[in-house]
Amino acid sequence: MELLEGLLTRRSVRQFDASKSISQADLEEIIKAAQYAPSAHNKQPWEFLILTDKEKMSALRHVQPWTSFAKDAAAVILVCGNTEESFSRHKEDETWNYSDIDCALAAENLLLAAHSKGIGACFCGAAPMPKVIAGLQEMFTLPDYIRPLSIVILGYPKEEPKQPIDRFKQEKIHWEKW
Numbered sequence: 515m516e517l518l519e520g521l522l523t524r525r526s527v528r529q530f531d532a533s534k535s536i537s538q539a540d541l542e543e544i545i546k547a548a549q550y551a552p553s554a555h556n557k558q559p560w561e562f563l564i565l566t567d568k569e570k571m572s573a574l575r576h577v578q579p580w581t582s583f584a585k586d587a588a589a590v591i592l593v594c595g596n597t598e599e600s601f602s603r604h605k606e607d608e609t610w611n612y613s614d615i616d617c618a619l620a621a622e623n624l625l626l627a628a629h630s631k632g633i634g635a636c637f638c639g640a641a642p643m644p645k646v647i648a649g650l651q652e653m654f655t656l657p658d659y660i661r662p663l664s665i666v667i668l669g670y671p672k673e674e675p676k677q678p679i680d681r682f683k684q685e686k687i688h689w690e691k692w
């Protein structure tokens with residue numbers, strides 16, 4: 515699949531063929547693509563927790579209610595940031611941490627790599643929702659410096675998602691001045 519075509523045709527997939535699994539080689543290649551994302555100061559602060567166990571995937575809805583369709587997924591990848599490794603600053607005058615941004619970029623690569631393989635995926639949010647972060651940390655006994663950014667739900671699509679016709683909005687582009 516050509517890159518631009520993939521970018522334009524990727525859609526969130528929430529209906530999966532529950533009988534089909536994703537090979538370990540495909541999951542690893544999808545995560546490889548995620549690890550080639552840009553990151554602040556090239557810190558690459560991401561970690562990936564893969565779930566294929568149906569009970570674990572179904573239970574995600576107890577911490578993030580908009581993930582109920584994970585029950586039919588082939589796999590879930592929790593994209594997490596290591597906030598001790600990410601580019602950050604903690605001083606009196608400013609505090610910031612690039613973990614979420616780095617992980618979001620990695621997650622988009624992951625979605626596109628899955629799409630290129632005919633695997634459907636949906637990015638479901640974790641950070642910055644404090645209760646969801648805490649719930650996932652407890653559910654998977656994550657260390658407190660591991661901050662889940664996204665619950666990416668994957669599987670072979672049961673049906674083609676509809677393509678939008680009006681995504682491109684010329685009025686969102688501001689040339690030279692606002």
Ligand SMILES: Cc1cc2nc3c(=O)[nH]c(=O)nc-3n(C[C@H](O)[C@H](O)[C@H](O)COP(=O)(O)O)c2cc1C
Nearest residue numbers: 524525526527528578580581636637638639640675
């Ligand atoms: C930060 C973020 C959080 C999201 N959380 C959820 C979610 O919890 N559940 C869900 O079904 N989709 C979730 N989505 C997917 C969006 O609903 C989807 O990307 C949007 O409707 C556009 O559709 P498309 O991905 O097909 O282009 C999330 C997307 C983003 C970027």
